[in-house]
Amino acid sequence: MAIIIENPGLLTSVQDAGRFGMQRYGMSPAGAMDLDSMKLANILAGNDPNTGTLECTYMGPAIRFEEDEVIAIAGADMAPTVDGQPVPMWQAFCVPAGSTLTTGGCRNGCRSYIAFAGGLDIPVLDGSQSTFLRSGLGGLEGRKLRAGDRIGLRAPQAALKNMVLRTLPRPQRFKKNVTVRVIPGPQDDRFTEAGLSTLYTSQYRISEKSDRMGFRTEGPEIEHVNNDANILSDGIPYGAIQVPKDGKPIIMMSEHAGSGGYTKVGTVISVDMPLVAQLAPGGTVRFAPTDVDTAQDLYVEKLAEYDRLIALFNADYEAVYHLNINGVDRYVGVTKKE
């Protein structure tokens, strides 16, 4: 039993939380650009948060289902429909066998994640199902999806526990102009004071020359000490901000190389990277300095929130009440106080 890709959309590929352990051999981690939406889609669909999903970019796919299967779509709003009827974002629902899920252009943000209950039958390569597109490795034959692709479902399910509760109130939350926090370094000492001031007071526009490897930006030039932007190549994490000689920041995204030779002025903190990942060319970003303790507190709290959601969706409830508030259906699960 499988799903059939009737229309692949613009750039749809299998992505999970990324491939780690092989960067020393030149393997990019790849993985979802917006890890938060990817994980939330999985949590709604009853999966481990790091299960492989379909990452859809700008324009989503059309997918026919051969089997009843619960899915959840999170991220940019792609106005999904099943056989022409609108279906919700940020909510688990069952697509009946024989039906077609159709998604359109993203109405806010630019990446959306479709999670399939039980997961996709995609080989696990070095611990991950992610597609490393540039090197043609992982995912489905190392490439973006094509019309006619058939992907197996590992354990299709027509319903999950607490089905009506599996929804998240996530409004249209991705903005075109964002401010993200940055931990300075490790080469912030290679910039002049004026250069650092430029970084933290200017607005940078995401360039058309941006992809899953990195987002180039356009904006005021960040001044280097002695006009020297080169370093002996060193390691790069997701979110690092490289500034080459032209003074324009490049934010390293999921498919970043393991090493690079340009000065890194700072790294965008993990909890803010989803805001960057959802920026299309033309969107803008501002940078604000923070510190590692603050960033790690926020990140650990984010992971705890995932655990709370998983517990809520899997709890045993005494009763589930249906409320209709201003015409909107809501469900509330009630447990005995322990």
Place this chain on the structure above:
Amino acid sequence: MPVIKPVGDCALTVEFENRISIGVNRQVHAVDRRIAEASVPGIVETVPTYRTLIVHYRPEIIRYREIAKKIGDLCEGVSDNAQGDASDDIVLELPVLYGGEVDVDDPNALYDGWDGRETSPDMQAIMDHEHKSREEIIDIHTKNLCYVYFQAFAIGHSYVGNPEKIFSIPRRATPRTLIPAGTLGVYGDQTVLNGVDLPCGWNLIGRTPVVLYDRNREQQSLVRSGEWIKFVPITLKEYKEIHEASKHGEYVPVTYKRSEKEGAK
């Protein structure tokens, strides 16, 4: 002592002396080995480069201050002795064809300006610039044991250092946008190995018939950072034999400890 700094909220860097040197890089690899042996909980992976080691970790398991302290402790004394005894280090012999035409693996690849067949397209340029004969150039390139600094740039790619600055030819004014897998480029005291088709701005001196990176092999990357390489010149006939064997997983690489062969210094 090396300097430890955060790189975002999920990684830190251990920085040694800011220069390209085998001695400095051996310190990076010494700390890398100590971290692997200590199996610190929360570490995702480490990536050695010329003079730094980046450590990717999970802050939900270990916070920056704690892991920085642990790694700082593991760096204790490394600067003092890593220059020293390398007799137990592994040496890999890498056969190289320094000129002559061979078939390329991907006949559809578009190597800009040439067909990719010539294994040493820049030999004449190197000879002219260095004022040496072909034989002298090959002798210079194969004489010393070389050392693998790091491989994180791309799959199958290695930066390899020579203990001496052997060539003075600058990088090409215009980098080639694609060169065939197995090609060796040279610049100053370094040689770059390309395991897959990649762009390259260095002068191309030869090609190894050995498949440097093979997903389906137990040891995917034949070359490993922190180990040594001895380049061995071969004939066109040997190239073809080794390449056929290596493509079919039948090539057995020659490796030994530095102390096991004379010429190891």
